[in-house]
Amino acid sequence: MVRLLSVILASLLAMTAFGDMPARAAGDKLVIELKNGKVVIQLRPDLAPKTVEQIKTLANQGFYNGIKWHRVMDDFMAQTGDPTGTGAGGSKLPDLPAEFSNEEFKRGTVAMARTSDPNSANSQFFICFNSIGCASLKGSYTIFGQVVEGMEFVDLIKRGAPGSGTVTNPDVMQKVYVQ
Template identity: 50%
Template sequence: MADYKDPENTILMELKDGTVVIELLHDIAPKHCERMKELARSGQYDGVVFHRVIDGFMAQTGDVQHGKDAANLRMAGTGGSDLPNLPAEFSGIPHDRGTLGAARSQNPDSANSQFFINFSDNHFLNRQYTVYGRVTSGMEHVDAITRGEPPASPDLMISVKVAADA
């Protein structure tokens, strides 16, 4: 097992090209971090597609309700988990390349299970979407995710685990 600074707040996301290591910012957005760990530990993120991937912007995934149904992927991005929505945890942490942001509707308190990883610095999102993690290694695997809204053949999260459990 690799030596992670805080294994309880480190996510290991397995993609087709390799492992993406994400450091959760528990001190900044504790509710969002706890939700990600809960969904990872229950296996709900495993096999979920990246349903919205915009070159130069971000890759979005995490629709545990619709993101695994290959016959109905046009619904991906419209659902969440069966858990309640989360209150916004906006902070001064910028949406830099490799940061993890909570996807939501127009309502700031509507984040649930979906998230995105920024391909570039997207500072126009600052203080409007909760930042709760950052990629510490494997960003090249994120960069290789198939583009599209939705992609014709979407990539998926093969598995998502908390490093403390791996």
Template identity: 50%
Template sequence: MADYKDPENTILMELKDGTVVIELLPDVAPQHSERMKELARSGAYDNVAFHRVIDGFMAQTGDVQFANMENDFNIRRAGTGGSDLPDLPAEFSRLPHDRGTLGAARSQNPNSANSQFFINFKDNHFLNGQYTVYGRVVSGMEHVDKIVRGEPPMSPDRMISVKVAADA
């Protein structure tokens, strides 16, 4: 096993081009960090598509409800679902939405985050204080940069597998 600072709070996301290592921030957003670990451990994030990828902005994924985007109906629905778990309350902080940070995707309701998240391609400080930051990419950002763009992409990239480093 690689030498991670805190394996229990490190996520290993396998993409087509390689592994993305994400450091969760349980001291900043404990409920969001715990939710990501819970869904990763259950396998819910495996094979989930990046359904909204905007060049120069971010890549969004994590819709475990509509994970199977093989048919047109689910392609249109992706981004509207979550998990069977209850929504999470906002855990806003002073951490900025810098390149490589993970933000919790949500509806207009600040307390509606569930399983979806996004990875910022660049500093997106206009999101500060409006979306929970609960992780950051510590290696493999070059793989995130290669995710196919689109809303939704015609042939979306997927999270092949998502694991907690302590379990790998």
């Protein structure tokens, strides 16, 4: 009986380890090494399975290593994932279908960037600095993760010009991998 209660308690603790997020499988964390420290993102295949698979594939290929944070807007978000550094590029993989959800955008939410075509997300993504700046994006952008460690390092990413967010001499993702 005591053993059964221990197993149940351990299961409940695992399910609540990330607040209101369900428990996750091994290999569902993305680590981004920045100049100031590591950012750990809990991937959300329950919200966006195709997107998570593409992000993991790109990370495993080393695609994101050395990629710039090309658009960073104060009180809104930091965007990366474009190998050209212009905001117009992507990977050689196909664009993804939209996987929109009713999940709230909050501080540390990670979502796909796209053009006006909802099915144009490819490799670019952004991390929200706060819930106020990103709240209006709910239901219009694919959420695929949540920063669970290192948000203080995201806060240190070099900001861009007011209005456009274009960054001169931008910070880069030094190394990105699946854990």
